Amino acid sequence: MAQKEYAGTMVDxxxxxxxxxxxxxxKEIAAAMAAENNEELTDTHYAVLEFIRNKVSEGxxxxxxxxxxxxxxxxxxxxxxxxxAPLKKATLYAxxxxxxxxx
Amino acid sequence: xxxxxxxxxxxxxLICAKGSLEDVLATLVMANGAVMEGIETKVFFTFxxxxxxxxxxxxxxxxxxxxxxxxxxxGGLPFPTWLGSIPGVEAGVSAMMKKQIDELDIPRVDEFLExxxxxxxxxxxxxxxxxxxxxxxxxxxxxVINIITIGEFYEMADGQQTQIIFT
Numbered sequence: 001m002a003q004k005e006y007a008g009t010m011v012d013x014x015x016x017x018x019x020x021x022x023x024x025x026x027k028e029i030a031a032a033m034a035a036e037n038n039e040e041l042t043d044t045h046y047a048v049l050e051f052i053r054n055k056v057s058e059g060x061x062x063x064x065x066x067x068x069x070x071x072x073x074x075x076x077x078x079x080x081x082x083x084x085a086p087l088k089k090a091t092l093y094a095x096x097x098x099x100x101x102x103x
Numbered sequence: 104x105x106x107x108x109x110x111x112x113x114x115x116x117l118i119c120a121k122g123s124l125e126d127v128l129a130t131l132v133m134a135n136g137a138v139m140e141g142i143e144t145k146v147f148f149t150f151x152x153x154x155x156x157x158x159x160x161x162x163x164x165x166x167x168x169x170x171x172x173x174x175x176x177x178g179g180l181p182f183p184t185w186l187g188s189i190p191g192v193e194a195g196v197s198a199m200m201k202k203q204i205d206e207l208d209i210p211r212v213d214e215f216l217e218x219x220x221x222x223x224x225x226x227x228x229x230x231x232x233x234x235x236x237x238x239x240x241x242x243x244x245x246x247v248i249n250i251i252t253i254g255e256f257y258e259m260a261d262g263q264q265t266q267i268i269f270t
Contacts (some may be wrong), residue, residue, distance in 0.1 A: 009173060061208055064208055064218065064222075065218065068218070073220040075218055076221035076222075079222050084138050085139060086213070086222075102132055102136055103136075103208060103209050103210070
């Protein structure tokens, strides 16, 4: 399995760069991943990442809609927080597997 | 072996011309999916597809139970066409569809349009169809940016790695 070093820690990743063992995740790893894209994470970013981690560990379906209803951010702001492909990027930073959701 | 250069989609234009629940939702899922991938997205609603962006109708779309060969009973048995013509059956089937769609966290049409707009997707109505159905801008969903001709819509398909999809 591929490994990559983030913030001084070796983490297991898949072919797309997503962490395969979410227990290895720390906030510092997320910050290091964001830094690769020249992005800086704020408290709101971390709150979204925590929300995603909880959702995924519950085994529930993660959608953009559910993030919009999380109370942390609305959908418009979610696109601003994680520019480009927000759900893909946010799950990457959250140290969980790539989302398989269509909505 | 040399790796082949890839040119990922940058812009997608969708045209929705049909007004049944599944036709409109298919367009919206594809549009929202493109927005989620960071692809520039524009959607054009024309003819009966206009029901999907008409305030009075957009959350009351139905599924056709007659002339729909893919229609099945719960459990997979064939759905006889005569059954679909009985009053109330179509409403029941549409309600069942809506319930199952909701369970998958697929939003209602109005909320779907909001999600697409929130991600930067653009919604347009066809001028010809709007005139034909005698609608006005205020009859249409707030997310509709403008009423335009198909020619103006095609003009937006400028630039490389652009696709037009007719649903």
